[in-house]
Amino acid sequence: MIEAPLGDPIHHLLTPEALRHPAAAWEPFRHREGLWWSEVLDSWVATSLADCSAVLADADRFCSDWRKLGNDVPDSRLTVQILDSPEHTAVRAQLVRAFRALDWDGVRDRVAENVERRLAAVADRAAFDFMAEFAVPLALDTIVDVLGVHPPEDHRFPVVSAQIVDSMDYALRPETVGPGRAARAALAELTGQWLDGRTSGGLVGHLAAHHDSGRVTTAVLRNSLRVVLHSGYESASRLLGNALLACLDSPGSLDALSGGVDDTALQELVRYAGPVQAEARGCVADTEVNGHPVRRGQVVTVLLAAANRDDRVFDDPHSLRLDRTPNPHIGFGRGPHACLGAPLALLLTRTALGALAGLPRPLRLLDQPRFRRNATLRGLERLDLGWG
Numbered sequence: 387m388i389e390a391p392l393g394d395p396i397h398h399l400l401t402p403e404a405l406r407h408p409a410a411a412w413e414p415f416r417h418r419e420g421l422w423w424s425e426v427l428d429s430w431v432a433t434s435l436a437d438c439s440a441v442l443a444d445a446d447r448f449c450s451d452w453r454k455l456g457n458d459v460p461d462s463r464l465t466v467q468i469l470d471s472p473e474h475t476a477v478r479a480q481l482v483r484a485f486r487a488l489d490w491d492g493v494r495d496r497v498a499e500n501v502e503r504r505l506a507a508v509a510d511r512a513a514f515d516f517m518a519e520f521a522v523p524l525a526l527d528t529i530v531d532v533l534g535v536h537p538p539e540d541h542r543f544p545v546v547s548a549q550i551v552d553s554m555d556y557a558l559r560p561e562t563v564g565p566g567r568a569a570r571a572a573l574a575e576l577t578g579q580w581l582d583g584r585t586s587g588g589l590v591g592h593l594a595a596h597h598d599s600g601r602v603t604t605a606v607l608r609n610s611l612r613v614v615l616h617s618g619y620e621s622a623s624r625l626l627g628n629a630l631l632a633c634l635d636s637p638g639s640l641d642a643l644s645g646g647v648d649d650t651a652l653q654e655l656v657r658y659a660g661p662v663q664a665e666a667r668g669c670v671a672d673t674e675v676n677g678h679p680v681r682r683g684q685v686v687t688v689l690l691a692a693a694n695r696d697d698r699v700f701d702d703p704h705s706l707r708l709d710r711t712p713n714p715h716i717g718f719g720r721g722p723h724a725c726l727g728a729p730l731a732l733l734l735t736r737t738a739l740g741a742l743a744g745l746p747r748p749l750r751l752l753d754q755p756r757f758r759r760n761a762t763l764r765g766l767e768r769l770d771l772g773w774g
């Protein structure tokens with residue numbers, strides 16, 4: 387068994403330095419071949435792009451559904467994200483059809499209007515918090531628009547949502563498991579109400595009208611809508627904040643985007659600043675990865691963020707290079723569970739960063755950015771900005 391390099395670097399992922407400077411956090415993983423064992427995670431850890439991609443692409447050997455390994459999974463956790471085929475294929479297909487049926491021109495126009503409105507609201511201010519006043523409300527407005535529903539009325543929604551994110555770090559913070567479970571159930575209750583037949587537009591309207599309950603249970607559909615709402619709110623807003631900070635940290639980057647954010651630049655922002663740092667899979671039968679044995683029942687943690695800094699694949703991986711090609715990053719995952727919301731997240735990032743880069747006065751950081759204490763879904767708590 388290969389021991390983790392320098393002790394168990396997983397311990398350090400929650401430190402403020404590691405959250406602020408992921409390059410330093412991933413340094414111990416560089417030049418590591420094969421999998422290594424983390425006592426903290428009780429799991430194998432894959433860090434190279436090749437190993438991470440191989441595990442994610444092979445759902446037959448590496449499952450998302452922990453019931454296959456004999457684990458209890460509460461009903462509220464049965465979503466598109468944790469099911470394997472054939473249940474996964476069925477629910478994913480219904481979601482894909484609903485996404486394809488969206489009026490994308492309308493979504494694009496409303497995102498652009500929203501961005502303009504939010505920029506106008508801060509234009510005369512000496513300082514503003516980009517997360518609270520821009521990224522988070524923009525992401526929420528957009529995902530409820532796409533879903534075709536009203537924003538959650540419960541003022542506890544941000545707290546509940548954060549409890550779910552915190553519980554993704556369950557191995558590092560076991561105390562988050564209970565609140566996370568309750569939070570998932572609470573949000574699924576909300577998304578279940580959307581399926582009562584009164585919503586006719588957006589993803590929810592499409593899913594309610596075309597729901598094939600013989601193939602996808604109402605509970606799985608409701609729970610999967612919870613994933614869509616939650617990812618659209620948390621992952622999308624965190625990408626916006628991380629991407630803007632990456633540009634502010636790399637002189638000249640925002641200027642380079644002032645003529646518009648092309649696909650190459652967008653993909654690099656996801657590689658460099660994507661919020662999803664890790665995924666986990668369960669090994670279904672004794673097998674090997676890159677010649678390394680993995681036993682049935684063992685967990686493999688896939689460190690997407692380390693893979694995206696793999697210097698065997700990416701030249702100068704810790705630099706933001708907005709013209710990087712090719713760019714085979716896995717910031718949106720890989721394989722059957724790859725992100726369903728990627729086009730929407732890219733649309734938001736393109737529109738918001740393009741508008742910010744095109745402002746007549748340059749943005750500048752007013753204070754140290756403050757990160758949320760989350761290792762799995764990296765994101766900012768506060769980003770205080772001013773002008774000039």
Ligand code: HEM
Nearest residue numbers: 466467617618621622625660718719723725726727730731
């Ligand atoms: C509009 C925003 C978003 C929505 C609606 C969304 C939705 C989803 C959904 C429904 C899945 C589950 C797909 C499946 O299991 O078949 C998923 C997976 C995933 N998403 Fe997103 N997402 C969004 C934004 C993002 C962003 C910004 C990132 C990172 C840059 C991201 C990264 C991922 C990854 C890595 C997975 C794979 C999870 C796995 O392998 O288990 N998502 N997303």
